[in-house]
Amino acid sequence: MTDTKTQQIKVVPVAGRIGAEIHGVQLSGDLDLNIFSEIKQALNDHKVVFFKRQNHLDDASQEAFAKLLGEPYAHPTVPVKNDTNYIFELDSAQGAKANQWHTDVTFVPEVPKYSILRGVTIPKVGGDTVWANTNKAYEDLPDGLRHLADELWAIHTNEYDYAQFKQVENTTDEVKKKYREIFESTIYKTRHPVVHVHAETGKRHLLLGGFAGRVEGYTTSESERLLSIFDSYVTRLENTVRWQWSEGDVAIWDNLATQHYAIADYEDQHRVVRRVTVGKEIPVNKENESSRLLNKK
Numbered sequence: 515m516t517d518t519k520t521q522q523i524k525v526v527p528v529a530g531r532i533g534a535e536i537h538g539v540q541l542s543g544d545l546d547l548n549i550f551s552e553i554k555q556a557l558n559d560h561k562v563v564f565f566k567r568q569n570h571l572d573d574a575s576q577e578a579f580a581k582l583l584g585e586p587y588a589h590p591t592v593p594v595k596n597d598t599n600y601i602f603e604l605d606s607a608q609g610a611k612a613n614q615w616h617t618d619v620t621f622v623p624e625v626p627k628y629s630i631l632r633g634v635t636i637p638k639v640g641g642d643t644v645w646a647n648t649n650k651a652y653e654d655l656p657d658g659l660r661h662l663a664d665e666l667w668a669i670h671t672n673e674y675d676y677a678q679f680k681q682v683e684n685t686t687d688e689v690k691k692k693y694r695e696i697f698e699s700t701i702y703k704t705r706h707p708v709v710h711v712h713a714e715t716g717k718r719h720l721l722l723g724g725f726a727g728r729v730e731g732y733t734t735s736e737s738e739r740l741l742s743i744f745d746s747y748v749t750r751l752e753n754t755v756r757w758q759w760s761e762g763d764v765a766i767w768d769n770l771a772t773q774h775y776a777i778a779d780y781e782d783q784h785r786v787v788r789r790v791t792v793g794k795e796i797p798v799n800k801e802n803e804s805s806r807l808l809n810k811k
């Protein structure tokens with residue numbers, strides 16, 4: 515007889531090229547294995563999946579669920595939230611607003627495979643998050659640009675670009691400075707292929723985003739122009755999905771298949787989300803050459 519729990523699960527795409535909502539699941543550390551494998555499959559198919567109103571979750575049970583997807587680990591520079599083992603908290607009151615396109619933690623060679631994010635305090639209006647499918651971005655490139663991208667390597671670092679940091683609005687300079695000091699307490703520089711081959715799906719993906727700076731072999735201004743062309747394919751609206759949060763919602767994304775952007779349009783309303791990242795993957799290009807750390811100080 516089929517498991518009745520399995521029968522309840524429903525995967526409903528919410529945009530054409532990325533994103534699906536999963537109905538009929540209560541996330542927990544002892545999730546039914548069949549359901550878990552359907553979630554994994556949905557992640558490979560849709561890159562980001564959403565679970566509405568998982569209000570039963572707290573920090574500990576979010577961590578317990580995350581463990582099913584891989585080994586959780588703390589952010590390389592930002593301390594974990596008090597009384598948790600792995601939770602990375604983004605609290606708007608502390609200046610933590612990720613309103614920049616990025617893939618999580620690409621400034622180190624071991625990139626998290628999955629991020630599991632829970633909405634804790636959500637503004638009445640605003641504060642949506644957008645994800646983009648980096649495989650579709652790669653496939654959308656004209657042949658010449660795709661071949662160029664396949665050959666390139668980019669340097670990723672957590673050293674803030676001050677011009678970009680100005681985008682963080684409605685946060686005092688003091689708060690911003692403090693957050694930046696923590697985020698940059700150790701500076702990493704990592705060389706990643708601009709196109710990596712996904713370990714599970716074998717698909718090629720652009721691997722860029724906010725931590726990517728220089729493209730090897732090109733000047734700063736050439737790098738900027740090259741990256742802005744590639745980025746424009748990642749962020750074209752056809753390749754994105756936007757999630758309007760309610761408290762308790764959970765989003766899980768395949769970090770090596772996506773970029774995301776947290777929209778900072780909620781003025782001085784309070785917004786808190788909590789994330790666990792799991793699984794470490796060292797990206798490889800089509801020649802199976804791996805990313806590597808260049809510098810840490």
Ligand SMILES: O=C(O)CCC(=O)C(=O)O
Pocket residue numbers: 604612618629631642643774775776787789
């Ligand atoms: O605030 C959000 O919605 C996303 C924040 C973010 O970039 C992350 O959790 O990795």
Ligand SMILES: [Fe+2]
Pocket residue numbers: 612616617618774
């Ligand atoms: Fe992020």
